[in-house]
Amino acid sequence: MLSPERRPSMAERRPSFFSFTQNPSPLVVPHLAGIEDPLPATTPDKVDVLIAGTGMVESVLAAALAWQGSNVLHIDKNDYYGDTSATLTVDQIKRWVNEVNEGSVSCYKNAKLYVSTLIGSGKYSSRDFGIDLSPKILFAKSDLLSILIKSRVHQYLEFQSLSNFHTYENDCFEKLTNTKQEIFTDQNLPLMTKRNLMKFIKFVLNWEAQTEIWQPYAERTMSDFLGEKFKLEKPQVFELIFSIGLCYDLNVKVPEALQRIRRYLTSFDVYGPFPALCSKYGGPGELSQGFCRSAAVGGATYKLNEKLVSFNPTTKVATFQDGSKVEVSEKVIISPTQAPKDSKHVPQQQYQVHRLTCIVENPCTEWFNEGESAAMVVFPPGSLKSGNKEVVQAFILGAGSEICPEGTIVWYLSTTEQGPRAEMDIDAALEAMEMALLRESSSGLENDEEIVQLTGNGHTIVNSVKLGQSFKEYVPRERLQFLFKLYYTQYTSTPPFGVVNSSFFDVNQDLEKKYIPGASDNGVIYTTMPSAEISYDEVVTAAKVLYEKIVGSDDDFFDLDFEDEDEIQASGVANAEQFENAIDDDDDVNMEGSGEFVGEMEI
């Protein structure tokens, strides 16, 4: 197909202030919005692209387009950034729950909220907490991490490591044996199991090239493959599929599971002895803000509290609730939650993600690696008393991540189970976590001074008489103090997938061609709601698909070249180009009607 000529990027279109200095070799720097000429006090009359919704996908897209040279207007009907990816205070959550239940926020249902009086009128304030609507972890080797570095958005953010991935099994949270070294030294593993695990790990790192091993199992389940081909038993199979691969159920196919398991393994030791990172102050909400800021620096216009009312593809004019209008020469991109009234083209959101967010008054540091504030707990199929068929994933964040105060902890639970069983599974997982925490807390004998005595040289001796008495009088402690519980069902058009596939994000390709009289959203493109995927993998793929629809090619997606004095001076700093994409999405989307796209673009 004919690729449209790439418009000069913002950095090429306008010379930097420093081009006029006496610097003999001016740095290749982008124009900083507002530096040279004051920006207009009103929104633009005409833009290339209008984006409604400041979630992760929309924000990454806005930044890519702004730096590519497109004139972008990016709005959100909320008074905060993030939309479906937002990080919210408790008061903002209260308002959000009311909006969900009165139907003014689409794609969410059945929101139920409990807030303790300790938040607000007690020892905690609403702003002490930053609650994510779609919590996520960032693998060290991933598309998004490469883009964070390339775009310099990471400089707005702070990241911490995530080492501990626990598997819930037999009422215990087993910590993963992550590394080859740990496998060798694990006393509980038989030697044959160790050999089989090492054999599998060697295979999975280069699995695509070894088709003779996995191809016969391509349409069969991963558990069959691991059992028959590598003689692994259930504990290892479950860890590989659910805690390392973060898959959802036992039906996952072999290629998908292998891809996900390799994602974990190749992310290890990139930044240290851990596979993943978390951003402080919030997850996707923080990253959305960072990409929005980057887009603004690159020339995009931002307006919160701006609600889209309609778009007319004939006149190419979008109308907003405050009466203002803008002519959009290329595309209107809308998040489903920002769909205007009388919209007819919102894609069907037929899949459910059930989420429960709890705040517990307990530091809960036993589950974290030393110096860390995050952990993953996975409840494999069959591990809960509800007889769960789908995984329940629990992402745990402590005070060190700055999303909650000292002495408290946030539990994000989610499942891809559909219907009423989902809430049963999540409740069972919550109860299991609560009981595990209570058991660990009650084992602190050192806290009881009557039982413990110190000898002269400082050694601890347990007073056996006192201990016996204490056990006789043992009464289970009170249940945990929950400060906050938020349950909701989120709907999405993206199925729970094994591997991010760009075709998932083409749901409204046919819809674009239809014109429905009276519809307020003819001719727009809808983004997708977040799926259950705990990593950011879907974000980059979705943004790239949209970028290609607008620009005609994704060749210059975040094709940026910033020079940095610190970066040049530092030795051995990895170049973003060296990062392999953890998810292979090089295949371009089949551009049906691409001639039509070319015709529509005014370049």
Added chain:
Amino acid sequence: MNTSVTSIKLVLLGEAAVGKSSIVLRFVSNDFAENKEPTIGAAFLTQRVTINEHTVKFEIWDTAGQERFASLAPMYYRNAQAALVVYDVTKPQSFIKARHWVKELHEQASKDIIIALVGNKIDMLQEGGERKVAREEGEKLAEEKGLLFFETSAKTGENVNDVFLGIGEKIPLKTAEEQNSASNERESNNQRVDLNAANDGTSANSACSC
């Protein structure tokens, strides 16, 4: 003697067209004797100055226009140690807006943030422009709210350096020893991962083959 470096995140606030960005550009481009070449990226402007044998590295965040429609993100304010609230001495509306920004900072930013109120464009007064905001009004607001106060001209450079030196002097600077012990204490509590410090492919491969 070991010279310590203190990083300061400084954010700009003020109505559009009051010249807040020009103040920064004047600052970072000025031929300060101790200054290194300013560094620009997509994130923020940086500039180092030496104050009383301490090196202060300013990380100066511009609004990038997001303030125009009340659309600044919480991340803009987070952990900012200093802020410039800029108004135009020839435009009383911008001074009214400056009051709003001071209030916004007290609500959004950390409690111990150092705020400098800056009346800009005093060069216009010599060119026939009429002063609309008396110096005393600025001084009064600054005294009320506990702010530093300056009147500047980004065009001529008058008082621009004083703004940043004044902020730098007010930031509590640590000696090298204090800074080392503080950073050790901080690192043991919350390790921060530097995304620019990835192991390259070679060491990753060697780690796998162990």
